[in-house]
Structure formats: C-alpha cells, structure tokens
C-alpha cells in the first residue's frame with residue numbers, strides 16, 4: 001500500500017436492532033402498492049428500534065462489540081466522538097454515556113457531533129486529523145460511532161424511509177480495513193430547509209422532493225471539486241458508496257455521475273445498470289434491509305461491502321459521498337486494506353439479521369406510540385428482554401430517570417421482566 005496512506009479505519013462493527021418491519025406489511029396496512037416501496041424506493045424492510053433501545057444503547061452495542069471482537073485495549077483510546085442527530089439530552093452527549101458504560105479511561109476526550117446525516121463524517125474527519133496531529137504519536141486511537149433512529153410521522157411519505165442502527169469505527173495509523181487517501185477536501189455547505197427536527201418533536205420534518213434536489217446539487221459540487229483537485233475520474237473507483245436515505249437515492253446519485261461522465265465522453269460508456277451493480281450494489285444490500293440509519297447510512301454500506309466482500313475487494317479504491325440535510329456534504333476517497341477479504345462475515349451484519357423478528361403492523365404502531373410517550377416522559381423506562389431466539393442485548397434502558405437509566409444488561413438482569421416479548425412490556429407500559 002502507498003506509504004502516504006497512513007490513517008483510516010482499523011476495525012468496524014455494526015449494531016442492527018432486533019425488530020424490523022417488512023415493506024410488504026407496511027404497504028398492505030396502508031393500502032399502498034408494495035412496488036412503490038420495493039422498486040420505487042428500493043427498500044425491502046426497515047429496522048425498528050424497540051422501546052428499550054435508543055441511540056445510547058445502540059452506540060454501546062456497536063462499540064462494545066468492536067472492543068470485544070477485535071481485542072481493543074480501552075486504554076489506547078484517546079478520543080471518542082459520537083455522530084448523531086437523535087440525541088437523548090440537549091446538554092449531555094451520547095459519548096459520555098457510552099464512555100461510562102464501556103468503562104473507557106478518564107483521559108479519553110468525549111463529545112458528540114451533529115449535522116444531520118453528515119454528523120459521523122464530521123466525527124471521522126476530525127478523528128483522522130487528531131490521529132495525524134497528536135494521537136498516533138502518543139500511541140492513541142480514536143473511536144467514532146454513528147448512532148441514529150430515523151423517525152417520520154406515521155402515514156407520512158417519509159414513513160417507508162425510516163430505520164435505526166449504529167456503526168462503530170476504530171480510527172488509527174494502522175488502517176487495516178480502509179485507508180483514507182490524503183487528497184484535498186471537497187466539501188459543500190448551503191443553508192437549506194430540506195429536512196429538520198425541532199426540539200419539541202421526535203419526528204423529522206422534511207420537504208422530500210426538495211431534499212432529493214439538495215442532495216444531488218451537493219453531490220455535483222463535491223464531485224466536481226474533488227475531481228478537479230485530485231484528478232481522479234469516474235473510472236478510477238472500483239466502488240462508489242453514497243449516503244443512503246433509501247436505496248433508490250444511491251441509484252439517482254450514481255446515475256447523475258454516470259450521465260455526467262457519458263456526456264464528457266460523448267456517450268461512450270458501459271450501461272448504467274451494469275456499472276451500478278458492480279460498483280454500488282455490493283454495499284447497498286444491507287441498506288435495503290435496514291433502512292435509513294441517518295449518520296451511519298454511508299458506513300453501513302461500507303460494512304455491507306466488507307461483510308460480503310471477497311479478496312477482489314482488497315486494495316480497491318472506494319469513493320464515499322456523505323450528505324447531511326441542512327446541508328453539508330463531502331466526497332472523499334479511500335483504499336480498502338490489503339487483507340480485507342478476511343473481514344467477510346465478521347462485521348456483525350449477518351449475525352444480527354439472522355436473529356431479527358418481523359413485526360406486524362399493529363406491533364410497529366405500539367412501538368412507535370411508546371417511543372413517543374417516552375420522548376415526553378422517561379420515568380417509566382423498563383428493561384425489555386429480547387426475543388428468546390436472540391442473545392440478550394448487552395446494554396438496556398432501565399427503570400428510573402435519566403440520572404440512572406443506563407446500565408449494562410448484566411447489572412439489571414435481576415430487574416428484567418419475566419415476559420419474553422418486548423411487545424408485552426411495551427403494551428403494559430402504555431396502559
């Protein structure tokens with residue numbers, strides 16, 4: 001590998017909630033043609049956070065698995081940044097909860113970054129700079145976590161584009177997984193109201209069609225800027241990964257770049273669908289099953305690429321496009337590590353998907369109602385056991401107010417209710 005590629009991802013881990021809603025079930029219940037969701041938006045199912053899951057517990061699940069599975073010594077962590085737009089508190093960052101629950105050293109700096117779905121990329125950029133400026137020299141690494149729940153109003157056009165999940169990334173000067181190329185920055189910021197979430201609501205507000213145009217405009221700016229500065233062109237990337245609010249959006253983004261390139265070459269370019277299948281689809285399969293995880297969506301695609309990747313992915317150049325509404329966007333490029341084939345099946349996606357339970361539409365509505373209730377008053381948070389087929393989550397919300405409501409599962413095992421379905425407790429809490 002090129003010796004200038006010194007910083008990037010050493011390890012990566014994913015948490016996917018244990019419940020999901022099939023798009024066919026949503027379409028049936030709402031009287032919509034299922035092909036609109038399956039073909040029109042490209043979504044098959046979306047993860048649904050149970051009432052006992054939130055961005056703190058999901059971040060802990062992903063980061064805890066990373067530390068455990070890759071035998072990372074917590075003492076080496078000098079920085080923990082959580083990128084999220086679903087904070088549980090206006091003052092206390094998610095990162096501090098995670099720091100406490102994972103038992104990280106006091107000398108580790110913690111904070112959150114927020115800029116809609118760009119939050120985790122802001123955190124990653126900052127972590128890379130920190131590693132280069134001082135972390136690596138001090139023998140320290142950074143932990144970046146993206147954790148979000150995407151929620152729109154029930155019955156709204158945004159409803160089929162929800163999801164939930166977390167991605168944890170270890171950033172260091174040993175980028176076994178992905179080395180970020182040190183090209184100049186290609187960033188685009190514009191003050192637009194395409195998507196936002198006021199403090200008084202748990203659901204995002206969105207001008208859907210406007211948001212699609214904002215995304216594509218930001219892509220055009222970032223791509224053009226990066227191409228000009230780096231001299232890398234369309235065919236220099238083996239893979240192109242995008243922020244994925246819904247998979248068809250990644251297709252629209254790829255199509256925009258393909259059209260631009262075709263125009264430049266006077267039409268001499270292999271077909272759009274074949275190139276899309278080769279370059280973007282290998283990561284997108286997981287977004288189709290999980291839905292939008294906001295700040296983690298781009299990195300979920302990366303995880304999907306690695307989870308199913310074989311030796312052919314090793315050394316491949318990947319272009320990454322991050323978009324956060326509001327808006328801020330960035331294009332950057334990276335090289336997959338030389339032994340990345342060894343990551344096949346190890347990122348945690350296959351395991352998580354195997355143990356998911358499909359909700360009926362009525363159950364999904366009950367989960368939603370409880371989540372909205374808890375957003376107003378968290379005094380009734382209960383530990384909810386997972387479905388018996390799946391190992392219990394490691395971190396749960398527990399009874400009490402926010403001063404004491406987080407504890408590792410093992411600490412609240414005695415309080416865990418007898419019921420073996422999260423739904424039974426969710427319904428009980430609503431009564």
Ligand code: HMG
Nearest residue numbers: 033035036040116117157158161208209211212245324325
């Ligand atoms: P909509 O307006 O109900 O859908 O909502 P539509 O009428 O535009 O149809 C969607 C697609 O389905 C179209 O395909 C239709 O033709 C097709 P397209 O023309 O786009 O290729 N269609 C069908 N296909 C097959 N059979 C049928 C059928 N009917 C229609 N029977 C919208 C769609 C995405 C606007 C909505 O879901 C929404 O508002 N979602 C949330 C906003 C969003 O995801 N925006 C994306 C860009 S902004 C972003 O990515 C940032 C974000 O992640 C937030 C952040 O940064 O934090 C959202």
